[in-house]
Amino acid sequence: MKIMRFAGFFLLLILLQSCSDPNQFQESHYNGYAQGTTFHISYLYKGDDIANMDEILKQHFEAVDFSLSTYKDNSLISRINRGDTIATDDIFQIVHNKSVEVWEASGGYFDPTVGKLVRFWGxxxxxxxxxxxxxxxxxxxxxxxxxxxxxxxxxxIPSGMELDYNAIAQGYTVDLLCEMLEARGISNYMVEVGGEVRCLGHNLKEEAWRIGVDKPTEDIDQQDRFQFILGMDSLALATSGNYRKFWVDSLSGMRYAHTINTKTGYPAKNNLLSVSVLAPTCMEADAYATAFMSMGLKGCLNYLKSHPGKMEVYLIYTEAGKEGWQVYQSEGFEKRVLN
Structure with a gap:
């Protein structure tokens, strides 16, 4: 399953006001570092901007960390994994309940009880x-x-078991921030945390938000980095892949990818390089992207066939006897690709 590192919150604030007319949309941008990764938030507003936005973001990131970060000793999940009996909070319960839903729907390929394997594989x-x-x-x-x-x-939880919601928690963080913006009257925004993104409405040019996803390579070519660019409105996008997050065992020389197949207990080994999922919420997109990477190409296509219209996907894979990457994209996904 996909691993997301939670860390402390360090806000690097860039606030740009594009115009001064209170009757026209203005655009704010917030870029920073939280949960072991970067985040980028843009939204449109009229009149006065949201006050103390930097502190609001800090509080939301810290709330998720306090509940779900396996990197913080005093978090709820760390205490539960140590064998404590405690009261969970709303964040924990929301993420757990969605995890149960995806676990059932995916036939167990998404499973938050993977914690012990996550630690074992480094x-x-x-x-x-x-x-x-x-x-x-x-x-x-x-x-x-x-x-x-x-x-x-x-x-x-049973003694010896360990939970890990990192394959869904980052998507939930995105959804939580979107809910915060909507509660403050914002109806045009783009929220991205660690590559997981959700958009609503339009950008300052009154166009759908443009979101690019990197090619499945270890090194980024800044001149030709994107596999595709989407036009997004009222959707969330999550991408999972095994091409950057891995480690090499110094003794055996084996390369271990970060998506763990809970059926076998080993890192997933298949011909899928990358899975991108479009869904109504980022939490759902995040979880299914991980489940599909674990299933592999055949399992993913079988799932989509038996659940027509449930979600839109873009798959990058290798195929024996063919050079380069192969691509499968659902009809709904293809309609949103700009180039």
Missing amino acids: FGPDARRAVDTSEVDSIKAYIGLERLSPISSPWA
Whole structure:
């Protein structure tokens, strides 16, 4: 499953006012660093801008970290993983409930009980180390969302099990920030955190927001970096891939990608390079992008066939006997690609 590193919040604020007429839209931009990654927020407003936006953003990022960050010792999830019995908060419950929904829909390919495997394969807060694959089967005994009881107050999980919502929490953070903007009367915005993005309305040119997704390569060519550019309104986009987030075992030389297949207990190994998912919420798009990477190309296509119209996808993959990347894009996705 996809791993997202949570860290402290450092706000680098850039506030640009594009015009001064109170009857015309003005545009604000906020760029910074939170949850171990970058964020970019743009929105349009008339009249007075949102006051103390930097502090509002800080509070929202910290609230998600306090609930779901496996990198913070005092977070709710860290305490639960240590065996504590505690009362969960609204953030935890919302993300857990959506995780259960996607787990059921994906046949278990998305599973937040993956925490012990995340640490074992070197993608958690612990230092990376050489791995002994003979341990995988014993760790799998702690994997499986069906082992958890429904959340109550207070709540605990079975001894030895560890939760990890990092494959959905960043998408939820985007949704939370969007809800915050809408509650303040903002109806045109673009919110992006760590590559996961959600848009509503239009930009200052009265056009759909333009969102580019990088090609599936380890190195970015700034002159030719985008695989595609979308026009987005009232949609969320999440992309998952195995082409940058990986580590190499110094003893065996094996390369381990960050998407873990909870069925096998090993990092996913298939011909999918990248999955981009369009969905109404970023939390949903984020979770399904991870599930599809774990399923592999055949499993993903079978899922889409049996759930027509559920979501739109763009898949990049390799195929034996063919040079270069191959692409599959659903009809609804293709209609939104600008170039």
